[in-house]
Amino acid sequence: MKIIGTGSSLPKKIVTNDDLSAFLDTSDEWIRTRTGIRERHIAVEETTTSMGVEAARNALEDAGVAPEELDLIIAATVTSDRIIPMLSCQVQAELGAKNAVAFDIGAACSGFLFALGTANAYLSTGKYKNALIIGAETLSKIMDWTDRSTCVLFGDGAGAAVVSAEGDHLLSIVQGSDGAGGMALECVNRSTNNPFCRAESNTFSYVHMDGPAVYKFAVRTIPKAIMQVLDEAGLTPDQVDYYLLHQANLRILDAAAARLKQPMEKFPTNMERCGNISAASVPILLDEVCRAGKIKEGDLIVLAGFGAGLTWGACVLRW
Numbered sequence: 001m002k003i004i005g006t007g008s009s010l011p012k013k014i015v016t017n018d019d020l021s022a023f024l025d026t027s028d029e030w031i032r033t034r035t036g037i038r039e040r041h042i043a044v045e046e047t048t049t050s051m052g053v054e055a056a057r058n059a060l061e062d063a064g065v066a067p068e069e070l071d072l073i074i075a076a077t078v079t080s081d082r083i084i085p086m087l088s089c090q091v092q093a094e095l096g097a098k099n100a101v102a103f104d105i106g107a108a109c110s111g112f113l114f115a116l117g118t119a120n121a122y123l124s125t126g127k128y129k130n131a132l133i134i135g136a137e138t139l140s141k142i143m144d145w146t147d148r149s150t151c152v153l154f155g156d157g158a159g160a161a162v163v164s165a166e167g168d169h170l171l172s173i174v175q176g177s178d179g180a181g182g183m184a185l186e187c188v189n190r191s192t193n194n195p196f197c198r199a200e201s202n203t204f205s206y207v208h209m210d211g212p213a214v215y216k217f218a219v220r221t222i223p224k225a226i227m228q229v230l231d232e233a234g235l236t237p238d239q240v241d242y243y244l245l246h247q248a249n250l251r252i253l254d255a256a257a258a259r260l261k262q263p264m265e266k267f268p269t270n271m272e273r274c275g276n277i278s279a280a281s282v283p284i285l286l287d288e289v290c291r292a293g294k295i296k297e298g299d300l301i302v303l304a305g306f307g308a309g310l311t312w313g314a315c316v317l318r319w
Helices: 017-021 028-035 048-063 087-095 108-123 179-184 211-233 250-260 278-291
Strands: 002-009 014-016 039-041 072-076 101-105 130-138 156-164 170-177 242-245 300-307 311-318
Touching: 002 048, 002 278, 014 017, 017 028, 028 250, 039 156, 048 087, 048 130, 048 156, 048 278, 072 087, 072 108, 087 101, 087 130, 101 108, 108 130, 108 156, 108 170, 108 278, 108 300, 108 311, 130 278, 156 278, 170 211, 179 211, 211 250, 211 300, 211 311, 242 250, 242 278, 278 300
Parallel strands: 072 101, 072 130, 242 300
Antiparallel strands: 002 156, 014 039, 130 156, 170 311, 300 311
């Protein structure tokens, strides 16, 4: 497979740390020094679907692929606008991609990597030629905006990539899950409610996170996954041109760079402007570095995601 086009979409409204400190017991310094985040985009008029569609259109334009040429659409999200129909099917309808098979994947912050791996499996059958991979989230709607330990971390947005079977650029991919640690980052769905079992409440809960546990998981797991994917590709960390990691926390990226013995210059970031956007984080960053002209043909790129589940994934691409 080969990524032949990228696109992204961010809400118009920008919320700074100072904006949050107006109604939370926090400050710009407290947030920046602990996370590296200065601001984030928050949806007001936008929806998960509208951002997913915009990112998809940008990626298709970049790839020079018409919607009718798509065989597959995979959307990674935990914040779709509806339980049914799925985000992927709503994007398919908006694009007019009538020939595509569409479905969603829920792997939280690792979602784009899981979707990419799934698309690769489909393309390798020879039956599918072009796939659209989307990571889209409106995390602001599942945040407790009175909880300064979580709501300051997250933002909204969408990223997308068009993937073609005409290429052999995916050198290796690894994925993993640790459900035993999953409650470190959780959000409860509706309770069972029917004529035989009445729920006390039918409202959705907000995200709850054990920050230290998630941090320890990330700094332990991501360098290990990256080393595994590089070993499988017969490469060393020094040979990689850029590491595009999930944008959760600058300290996590610092720790990963230190363990891999790589300079931070190889780790582009946008968390300072976007915060953590879960499944959309990696594809938005990928689109930004591509449009900035930082990646050139032949470069070796590592993509890696990690988060709720607990899940993780990493791949190495020759651009």
